Amino acid sequence: MNNPQYRQRAIQYREELSDDYFILWIWDEALGAAGRPGQFYEIRALASLKNASNVNKIPKLFKPISIYDNQGGRIGFMIKKVGEGTIALSKLRAGDMLELIGPAGNGFPIYRGKRILLISGGIGYPPMWYLQKELINHNQLYWMHGGAKQGDIFPCDEIWTDDGSIGRKGRVCDGMAANISKNEIDIVYSCGPLPMLAEASRITNELEIEHYCSLESYMACGIGVCHGCAVPIGSKEAWDYKRVCKEGPVFKAEEVRWELF
């Protein structure tokens, strides 16, 4: 299964988290076996063009959602309500049908015997959950997670909130350099909003720490065809637009040309 596949699958179970967050679980052993941490699916509530003579019934684009959990064919998508597409997903219940295209993208490289820092912000949390499950038996992990408020916080080792409602007050990257030196970190993995990733990248560049970040981008196809999601990747002198859906979503942080966004 090298290229993303198209499937229609029933939602097995729906899990409520805080106000804006929920998890949809599906079951597919073949897709499950193919998926890796850091990969994603394009998903959507099942829609049909059969009624497309009515413009209200014309489906919208799929939404790229990273894999939150993937074990023995049970695949979870942790989703935050942010726009029309994710609000439509939030209305689904167990038994409703999902359309999926995936697993897509490259995924995180998996190491053994390292001291690893995971750093996530807001809806950057889900791919880290799957990643830590793969890493935890063979590495020493420390996980920092930040959000705007308490509702954006999920289980981790160190919490930061913008409003100070839980954990430390401030941005999650504020505590990053201290943690890297205290825990003698070898490798950093990150996922979150672009400014957070750019700041995390600046810190790891300065400390010369290996850093893999997962980027988000607006997509039309999710399979490498439309080039709508391409971001500037490479050295300062020689960079190119690489597709988040195909060459990404995981890139070496030092190769992301943050200044060109």
Add this chain to the structure above:
Amino acid sequence: MGAVLTELWKKRPNASEHLRTQLGRLEMKTPLSVASGTFDLENLEFFDSACLGAFVCKTITREPKLGNPQPRLYESEAGLINSIGLQNPGLDAFIAEKLPIYRERLHLPLIVSFSGSSIDEFEEMLERLEQCPGINGYEINISCPNVENEGIAFGVSPDIVHSLVLRLSKLTKRELCVKLSPNVTDIAAIAQAAEAGGASSLALINSVWGMAIDHATGKSRIRKGIAGYTGIGIKPIALALTYKTARSVDIPILAMGGIYTWRDALEFIWAGASAISIGTANFVNPLAAPELIMGLGEYLLEHDLKLKDIIGKVSF
């Protein structure tokens, strides 16, 4: 999803007879093609390519093109706004890397879409491609900025279109399809110029100018501002231009612009299209192509119509 199509053929062994069409020098088993830049081999993971009559690759240019900065996409109220900027690896890389893969894996007539920044460059690219086997035709993309005409797009001047196509048509016996922009005063004049120059078919429409702004912040949704608008919202525009063009030339038309379903396809065929392409529909529905051909095939069989017999037969 190849099964869907095999089913149609099994149920209706004479479906091919009803769906067959001709685009200039190109025989097509079905009237369905794909719009440049919206479909590639990855899509053929989702269904069997037998429902397609031809494949059009993403437009290539002589030199590699980086493309435009983010954001490049925005889904509008009805359709998609894009500003990719013709990102492509250039002609050399296309010939060396992409073409052999198409030859091996694509069991469809291959139409190579390309664009140049001057008539000489178009000519040079065609000469190179003519030496490559496994190409059935060309889509000449003339909606690019023109250095020979003070930055005005090639596609807006009938005289330039005529000179360009005249030079190119002398060089090839393959299908020569000229892709027209809707962003012109009189598409019929451009179409006639391409026909007089020796084009064997026309593809229309390319994307319509479009823009989107975040009302709350005043920020453009697309970095470059004005972008290309495609999908369902441009269907009435594309249909009118197909009708207008079909009335003014004798060469066949490959129509596109907001075609999502077999019903849309039929509208364009009645308006004068010999074949149709789906573009944005590929993003909205990964199975749009087989569903379209299935529906179109069943309609034609049910009404005992051959596609070739209803082209341009719109009534009032």
